[in-house]
Amino acid sequence: MxxxxxxxxxxxxxxxxxxxxxxxxxxxxxxxxxxxxxxxxxxxxxxxxxxxxxxxxxxxLNRVPELSGVERKNGMLVVGAMTRQAAVERSEAAAAVPLLGLATPLIGHFQIRNRGTVGGSIAHADPAAELPAVALALDAQLEIASPSGTRLESASDFFVGTWTTSVGDEELLVGVHFPVWSDRSGFAVDEVARRLGDFALVGVTCGVELDESGNIGRAAIALLGMASTPVRASAAEAALVGANPSAADLTEIAQLAVANLDPPEDIHASSAYRHSVGAHVVARALATAMEDATK
Ligand SMILES: Cc1cc2nc3c(=O)[nH]c(=O)nc-3n(C[C@H](O)[C@H](O)[C@H](O)COP(=O)(O)OP(=O)(O)OC[C@H]3O[C@@H](n4cnc5c(N)ncnc54)[C@H](O)[C@@H]3O)c2cc1C
Missing domain, CATH: 3.30.43.10 (Uridine Diphospho-n-acetylenolpyruvylglucosamine Reductase, domain 2)
Incomplete structure (x- = not known):
C-alpha cells in the first residue's frame, strides 16, 4: 500500500x-x-x-545578543525575547517571578526548552501554551520594537486570536516585563495533558497576594486551552479579593472562572470535558497558591 x-x-x-x-x-x-x-x-x-x-x-534572531538576558528593572523582571526557556528555568533572577519557574518545565521536553525562547512562545500565541497565560495572569508588558521606536503593550491587548498577536509585520517582540509580586504571595500552575510533554488540554496559571491583615489583596487567574487565546478569569479574581484564604469557597470560585467560556472541541477532548476539567484545575491550583502564600 x-x-x-x-x-x-x-x-x-x-x-x-x-x-x-x-x-x-x-x-x-x-x-x-x-x-x-x-x-x-x-x-x-x-x-x-x-x-x-x-x-x-x-x-x-539567534545572532542578536541584545535580545537575550534576564534582569530586574524598575520593579519588574525583564526577560529578553530570545532568552531560552531552559535559561529561565536555571536563572536565579527569574525566581522573582515564581510563575515562570512553575510554568516553564511544563513546556514540551527539555530538548525543546533548550532551543525554544520566551519571546517565541509568547509571540507564537498558542492558546494552550503556558507562557502566554503567565504573561496574561501577571499583566506583563510586552516590549515591541518597530522602525519608528519601541512601545509597551499590555498582555490583555497583545493576544488577538489563535497564533495571532498585535505584533505587526515590521515589528519585533524584544522583551517581556513581568511584575514582581511581594513575599506575601503564592502561585500555582496546574494542567491536564494526555502525555508528559504534550500541549495541555486545559490548564491554569494563578497567583494570590495577601494584604497586611492576611486577607487576599490581589488575585490573578489565567486559563489556557479554554478559548482561542489565554483568558483572564476576572469574575473569579474579584470574588477572591477581600476573602480570607481559609474561608474562600474554591469550588464556587472555580465555577465562576469557567462560567462564560465555551472551550474548543477537537480530537483530544470535548468542549464539555475541557469545561469540567478546567473548573477542577482552577480549584486545585487556587488551593495550592493559597497554601504557598500562607506558609
Ligand atoms: C513536541 C513539541 C512539544 C511542545 N510542547 C509545548 C508545550 O507543552 N507548551 C508550550 O507552550 N509550547 C510547546 N511547544 C512549543 C515550544 O514552546 C516553542 O518553543 C514555542 O512555541 C515557540 O518558541 P520558539 O522560540 O521556538 O519560536 P519559533 O518557533 O522560532 O517562532 C514561533 C513564532 O513566533 C514568531 N516569533 C518568534 N520570536 C519572535 C519575536 N521576537 N518577535 C516577533 N515574532 C517572533 C515567529 O515568527 C513564529 O511565528 C512544543 C513544541 C514541540 C516541538
Missing part, C-alpha cells in the same frame, strides 16, 4: 542573519509580510516543513 506523500521540507526561502535589533527591523521593513522572524524554531520550523505556512524570507 502506498501512503499519500506529504512534504517534509519547507518551501524555498531566503535566510537573513542580522546581528542587531536595528538590522533585523530593517530586513522586516524591506520584505513586509513576506518575512518572518525565526527564534528557537520549535514551532515555526515544523509549520514550514509541513508547509502549513511559507515565507520568502526568514529573519534569524
Amino acid at each position: 502506498r501512503l499519500p506523500s506529504r512534504p517534509v521540507k519547507p518551501a524555498p526561502f531566503e535566510y537573513h542573519a542580522p546581528e542587531s535589533i536595528a538590522d533585523a527591523l530593517a530586513v522586516l521593513a524591506e520584505h513586509g509580510d513576506e518575512a518572518k522572524p525565526l527564534a528557537g524554531g520549535q514551532s515555526l520550523v515544523p509549520m514550514l516543513a509541513l508547509r502549513l505556512t511559507r515565507f520568502g524570507h526568514l529573519v534569524d
